[in-house]
Amino acid sequence: MELILNNPVYQGLTSGDQHLSLGSENVKYFDEAVSPFVAFDEVYEKGFEELYDLLPPGRTILYAIPQPIAPPKGWQLLHEIKGVQMVFEEGREILPGTFAPVPLEKQYAAAMVELAKLTKPGPFGLRTIEFGHYYGIFDQDKLVAMTGQRLHPQQYTEVSAVCTHPDHLGKGYASVLVQHQVQLILQQGQVPFLHVREDNSRAIALYERLGFRISRNMNFYFMRRM
Template sequence: MIDVLENPAWHALLTGNSLLALGSDQVKFFDEEVSPFVGLENNTTDNFTELANLLPNERVCVFIDPAQISVPAPWSLLNCVECYQMVFNGKAVEHTGEIKVVDLTDEHVPQMLALTQATNPGPFSQQTIRFGHYKGIFDGDKLVAMAGQRLTPSPYAELSAVCTHPDYLGKGYAKLLLMSQVERLLKSGGVPYLHVRHDNERAISVYKSLGFEVTRKLFFHVIKKAKT
């Protein structure tokens, strides 16, 4: 049986994110305004060459692999981030508190962009909301916390963009939003998972306390296509 989480971007572009997929039979990617992630059926020089032929000069992408790799020309490596992949193996806790969780829509995109720029939870662009299921918490009209999903290699769904404005930390908003996503996914037959930097011990501890388990290490390669 194929372990789709070993190559999550590729299998997400084949399955749960297929409506957002561009590319070919061996190489797939998202529109730049949706996400920088690319997926290769196999990590080969030919596939990196095909990816370069399909994308414009100086496009920055993120490629995930279980090993730290060297990328062939015309690609250059800008950064490599070592992460743990964690899969949920706990029980969902239904939210019954007074804090209102709001579905986020296109009208909220400017505030979502501002919040991610202030907190840097990972890549987030003008059309990232197309991944769907983004939810937030507001203080009046101000978005102060949010969470959503990203790579969805069925039946798995990656929880992403979990962030809280610095002025609102310590209120439990991130945990509430994260578990709201977990509850939604489990009810629909999905399996929640996420990625976290291997050295973010505080976040790893929190995720473990919520029912997530480390399953593997992955390397997120930030690559850029050189001018040709």
């Protein structure tokens, strides 16, 4: 069943994230304020051509695929990230947290964007919160750590936006928040998974301690329509 995660964006846009999906029958994407992700079935050879016709000049997209690709015609490659995909191992114990994560509603969207800009966990806009189930930890009135859910491809749910303010590292916030998300996802009858840069050895080690295993490589291509 993990073949679903070979193309998680497309699978999400055609299943659990369908309510946020834009595009055509063959090509899907999110509003850029939600996420720059775009996708199409791997066997559809005209995906980028159709995206070019659907999206305005200057629109930035993010395309995820296990195998490397060359920049398609009409698209400027801005940045390439080599990452890995990790899936939670069934049966792993969820340890009790020492902090109580706070649900993050729309009134916190600006603070969430500010924290994401500082820590750079990945693209995060004012509407990213619409993926749902975001929780954070506050120091007095300041949001200092958060995580949430992003893609929902069929029976899988992605843990995303795992970030901690640099002044609050080493306090165990990320561990508590990720385990909290894992518990929520398992309670929903879903399987947790996530993506991380392949050179982020510290994060990979944390996720392995929390019960995730590396499933496959995943290449992320940030591009702009010319």
